[in-house]
Amino acid sequence: xxxxxxxxxxxxxxxxxxxxxxxxxxxxxxxxxxxxxxxxxxxxxxxxxxxxxxxxxxxxxxxxxxxxxxxxxxxxxxxxxxxxxxxxxxxxxxxxxxxxxxxxxxxxxxxxxxxxxxxxxxxxxxxxxxxxxxxxxxxxxxxxxxxxxxxxxxxxxxxxxxxxxxxxxxxxxxxxxxxxxxxxxxxxxxxxxxxxxxxxxxxxxxxxxxxxxxxxxxxxxxxxxxxxxxxxxxxxxxxxxxxxxxx
Amino acid sequence: xxxxxxxxxxxxxxxxxxxxxxxxxxxxxxxxxxxxxxxxxxxxxxxxxxxxxxxxxxxxxxxxxxxxxxxxxxxxxxxxxxxxxxxxxxxxxxxxxxxxxxxxxxxxxxxxxxxxxxxxxxxxxxxxxxxxxxxxxxxxxxxxxxxxxxxxxxxxxxxxxxxxxxxxxxxxxxxxxxxxxxxxxxxxxxxxxxxxxxxxxxxxxxxxxxxxxxxxxxxxxxxxxxxxxxxxxxxxxxxxxxxxxxxxxxxxxxxxxxxxxxxxxxxxxxxxxxxxxxxxxxxxxxxxxxxxxxxxxxxxxxxxxxxxxxxxxxxxxxxxxxxxxxxxxxxxxxxxxxxxxxxxxxxxxxxxxxxxxxxxxxxxxxxxxxxxxxxxxxxxxxxxxxxxxxxxxxxxxxxxxxxxxxxxxxxxxxxxxxxxxxxxxxxxxxxxxxxx
Numbered sequence: 254x255x256x257x258x259x260x261x262x263x264x265x266x267x268x269x270x271x272x273x274x275x276x277x278x279x280x281x282x283x284x285x286x287x288x289x290x291x292x293x294x295x296x297x298x299x300x301x302x303x304x305x306x307x308x309x310x311x312x313x314x315x316x317x318x319x320x321x322x323x324x325x326x327x328x329x330x331x332x333x334x335x336x337x338x339x340x341x342x343x344x345x346x347x348x349x350x351x352x353x354x355x356x357x358x359x360x361x362x363x364x365x366x367x368x369x370x371x372x373x374x375x376x377x378x379x380x381x382x383x384x385x386x387x388x389x390x391x392x393x394x395x396x397x398x399x400x401x402x403x404x405x406x407x408x409x410x411x412x413x414x415x416x417x418x419x420x421x422x423x424x425x426x427x428x429x430x431x432x433x434x435x436x437x438x439x440x441x442x443x444x445x446x447x448x449x450x451x452x453x454x455x456x457x458x459x460x461x462x463x464x465x466x467x468x469x470x471x472x473x474x475x476x477x478x479x480x481x482x483x484x485x486x487x488x489x490x491x492x493x494x495x496x497x498x499x500x
Numbered sequence: 501x502x503x504x505x506x507x508x509x510x511x512x513x514x515x516x517x518x519x520x521x522x523x524x525x526x527x528x529x530x531x532x533x534x535x536x537x538x539x540x541x542x543x544x545x546x547x548x549x550x551x552x553x554x555x556x557x558x559x560x561x562x563x564x565x566x567x568x569x570x571x572x573x574x575x576x577x578x579x580x581x582x583x584x585x586x587x588x589x590x591x592x593x594x595x596x597x598x599x600x601x602x603x604x605x606x607x608x609x610x611x612x613x614x615x616x617x618x619x620x621x622x623x624x625x626x627x628x629x630x631x632x633x634x635x636x637x638x639x640x641x642x643x644x645x646x647x648x649x650x651x652x653x654x655x656x657x658x659x660x661x662x663x664x665x666x667x668x669x670x671x672x673x674x675x676x677x678x679x680x681x682x683x684x685x686x687x688x689x690x691x692x693x694x695x696x697x698x699x700x701x702x703x704x705x706x707x708x709x710x711x712x713x714x715x716x717x718x719x720x721x722x723x724x725x726x727x728x729x730x731x732x733x734x735x736x737x738x739x740x741x742x743x744x745x746x747x748x749x750x751x752x753x754x755x756x757x758x759x760x761x762x763x764x765x766x767x768x769x770x771x772x773x774x775x776x777x778x779x780x781x782x783x784x785x786x787x788x789x790x791x792x793x794x795x796x797x798x799x800x801x802x803x804x805x806x807x808x809x810x811x812x813x814x815x816x817x818x819x820x821x822x823x824x825x826x827x828x829x830x831x832x833x834x835x836x837x838x839x840x841x842x843x844x845x846x847x848x849x850x851x852x853x854x855x856x857x858x859x860x861x862x863x864x865x866x867x868x869x870x871x872x873x874x875x876x877x878x879x880x881x882x883x884x885x886x887x888x889x890x891x892x893x894x895x896x897x898x899x900x901x902x903x904x905x906x907x908x909x910x911x912x913x914x915x916x917x918x919x920x921x922x923x924x925x926x927x928x929x930x931x932x933x934x935x936x
Contacts, residue, residue: 262711267656267855314714445885448888484878
């Protein structure tokens with residue numbers, strides 16, 4: 254299983270490389286022969302990667318990353334391959350049809366997902382804790398994360414990753430977060446997304462290795478993750494009530 | 501009795517400030533102090549002055565410019581090192597008897613107003629200024645010199661992205677054509693900020709953190725770094741590292757290509773040598789003899805508790821503050837040289853930044869070889885981070901539990917972020933004894 258973190262030098266503003274590291278560590282702990290490669294801007298994108306992780310960043314780096322991915326063309330062939338992609342924040346935006354930067358009100362994305370992103374009115378930013386009830390087909394506990402974005406995304410078709418129960422997500426109007434397909438998990442929950450949501454990490458690993466029979470019992474770190482999840486509530490960083498069963 | 505009461509009020513307000521964040525706290529105090537300010541004026545009570553200044557700074561927008569009149573001001577701003585460098589420059593220029601300065605952390609408009617209001621007797625000020633407050637402070641109370649050291653990611657939930665601060669600083673200089681700028685052009689953001697400004701003293705003291713400067717500020721192409729020699733340039737336009745008047749390497753400070761001084765300081769770490777080099781440059785440009793600069797920099801003790809050592813519960817603990825990835829990376833590099841056991845504390849209050857994702861920007865690998873205990877309101881965030889980073893650790897719920905987890909007589913290093921560090925300092929001052 255080869256996990257590839259794309260452009261940590263461009264798209265890593267919010268601790269995004271953590272997601273790559275966590276997938277790698279968990280895959281190893283599950284007994285997979287996993288490797289982890291960080292691909293910097295200008296390096297060739299490895300064709301033998303199974304799982305690609307793309308993070309968030311500022312406007313300029315985001316456009317450079319888009320240009321590099323477009324020129325490389327590899328991810329564009331996704332439909333005909335069996336790769337998985339985890340895209341966060343700016344990563345979600347550049348995989349879409351169009352996105353916005355301070356320099357360009359409408360910049361073409363890679364067109365891998367049916368998402369259009371526009372600037373939030375009055376240059377507002379959506380910043381804060383967010384909690385998402387994932388698509389029921391995934392059978393996951395509530396997802397929690399931190400969002401910080403200046404764009405509002407609209408799904409032209411397809412399914413979001415889940416329904417927002419606290420925070421904003423893709424846009425003020427829709428109350429959903431991210432995008433979900435058989436090959437792509439995209440979300441605005443940045444940085445420690447997989448640190449806070451190990452079940453999602455395991456789900457992505459299973460998607461990469463669907464035939465694997467490895468049993469996925471909780472790891473030692475997951476006891477700390479439970480502490481982390483309850484800490485967020487007791488610290489009142491998250492305005493979600495215990496009623497949601499978030500522990 | 502009176503003193504004791506004031507002390508406990510100080511501690512209580514510290515707690516409030518830590519809980520709601522320094523900037524919000526300042527706003528709150530302003531409105532609360534409104535009545536007290538006018539009362540103190542009306543009754544001519546000297547003790548009300550500070551409160552009054554606090555009130556004035558918000559209610560009377562001219563207070564800052566009024567108090568700054570007739571003073572020569574040096575502002576120091578950066579993401580990291582501004583508190584320590586301000587203390588160093590203050591020491592180099594004669595110490596607090598001759599120089600008005602603000603206390604660690606009081607680096608926003610109200611805190612600066614307060615510091616200046618108490619300094620009728622001193623005409624020179626060395627003032628630490630918060631990065632995002634610098635443009636407004638400089639517009640109300642123009643500085644004679646500004647020292648700009650570095651910009652990197654910090655509290656992104658509250659402070660905007662790094663590039664937009666650089667843009668605001670650039671606009672600030674366009675409106676302050678006459679100000680002399682001491683600029684660390686090792687950081688591409690700072691080189692960008694001072695581009696085209698007339699009176700610049702460019703210097704290179706190094707910059708270890710390059711992750712926030714990977715894109716050209718002028719044309720948005722990639723910036724290439726040669727970290728070995730500390731050089732950088734844009735791959736498509738002319739932007740690159742400008743020539744410097746001063747270059748600092750190791751502990752040697754060069755001026756115009758010639759060795760000027762071996763820089764020393766009583767504070768630990770390569771980053772503090774870099775801060776001391778900045779203070780040396782500022783002092784030398786003001787014609788302070790090099791031996792006086794050296795003796796000022798080698799007789800500093802802890803700055804706002806940072807780097808201070810306490811005897812506590814039969815152990816010895818040295819405290820370090822780090823607030824963001826670049827700051828943590830500096831402290832980790834310094835502590836990597838020892839094998840001292842560690843206590844690591846993380847909070848996520850407003851003043852710390854609510855979002856803890858930056859913990860994943862830090863390489864904790866060098867701590868894999870020692871005992872680590874985690875504490876703080878977000879101890880599980882750091883615990884999970886260390887687990888994924890392969891650093892074994894234990895979790896403690898109190899400072900006493902954390903410290904007594906190590907054998908008696910052990911020397912412990914502690915690193916905490918902003919409000920976590922303040923909490924630890926309060927604990928150490930109450931329960932321990934400062935030894936240096």
